[in-house]
Amino acid sequence: MFLESTPIVWHNGKLVERENAAPSIASHSLHLGIGVFDGIMAYWNRDRYYIHRLDAHLDRLRNGSTHIGLGFSWSNEDLKAGILGLLEAVPATNYYIRPIVYRSVPQLNFNDTMPVDVTILAVTIPRDVDKSLTCHISPYERVSGNAIPVAWKLCGTYVNSYLARRAAEVAGFNDAILLDQQGRITEAAVANLFLLQEDRVITPALTANIFPGITRATLLDIAGELGIEVVERDVRPEELGNFDGAFLAATMMELKPLASIHPYEYDSANHPLFRRFLKEFREITHQ
Incomplete structure (x- = not known):
């Protein structure tokens, strides 16, 4: 099953083209896997979205990020607004929402003072729960x-x-x-x-x-x-x-x-x- 992100994403507080949120090829997040992500389902139910246990997902994202030294300033309310803004900007359907926290700067070394990026992707996904x-x-x-x-x-x-x-x-x-x-x-x-x-x-x-x-x-x-x-x-x-x-x-x-x-x-x-x-x-x- 091939899953591709929508061409726009939420990145550090605004909607941008997906590739503009990519880390540098020299980012230690890319080389060492130093990042934290989560996965959230947004179900389109004919006239509105139902997002399952959103607070629990965002709390988990923040907890992992804090523990690994990737603390970020965006509040849960900021991230919720980002998710809703992204969903409003793309066609209405079921989406798998992938927030990810990482460092995009071109530095293979790392320390806790380096800037942290937060990006939220939306990926269309079919519901095939009956498949064994x-x-x-x-x-x-x-x-x-x-x-x-x-x-x-x-x-x-x-x-x-x-x-x-x-x-x-x-x-x-x-x-x-x-x-x-x-x-x-x-x-x-x-x-x-x-x-x-x-x-x-x-x-x-x-x-x-x-x-x-x-x-x-x-x-x-x-x-x-x-x-x-x-x-x-x-x-x-x-x-x-x-x-x-x-x-x-x-x-x-x-x-x-x-x-x-x-x-x-x-x-x-x-x-x-x-x-x-x-x-x-x-x-x-x-x-």
Whole structure:
């Protein structure tokens, strides 16, 4: 799926042509992956946008940026106005919004006094949540959250996800399930994993190696409202044959049923629990 940004973006307080927000080829953000990003869905619901948990996304962006030494002066209200202004300037449809914080100046060295850039992209994206995916256990280990904190959404961290996803596609799968240093299941390349077992849901307990996704949190809220039991615990790959189904959850991906985690096959798309979660999530995002 080819996703391209709109030709204009919000950059440091104003709308500009996309290429005018690009970092220098000599920027250390480009060379070393020193940047922070987030992903936000803006759903066009016939006459207005619904932006899912915007404050939580912007708080996460600011938190990661502050921790990595990329603090910026724009307030959340400034960023919200920037997002709305960008959406007003482009055709009305569903967009994946990508704010990114980086340094564009042509300096390979770095220090905390260098200027910080904030840019917000809008990317058109289709909603294909009914498509089932196939996965395998990745040959790549999940990067340790004690080495690089995975909760901060640092640009360079996602080389780990890129390698896992690429290896999965080369092997004929859609995505990969990564294990941590102890051999425990963590998540997919860029999505949290939920496993279905009769009338309950099992999901890997949050450790330093698992991303605390906002969509994950939304599903836990839904489960609580519906009275669905959710067990957060360590899960190992040898258990995968014990489950009735599985699905992935992330902002861009939304909810995707899994047809298999090799070599185990599932009918996740028709599992009653997955259908309930999907129904509730669609109702939230189509307010």
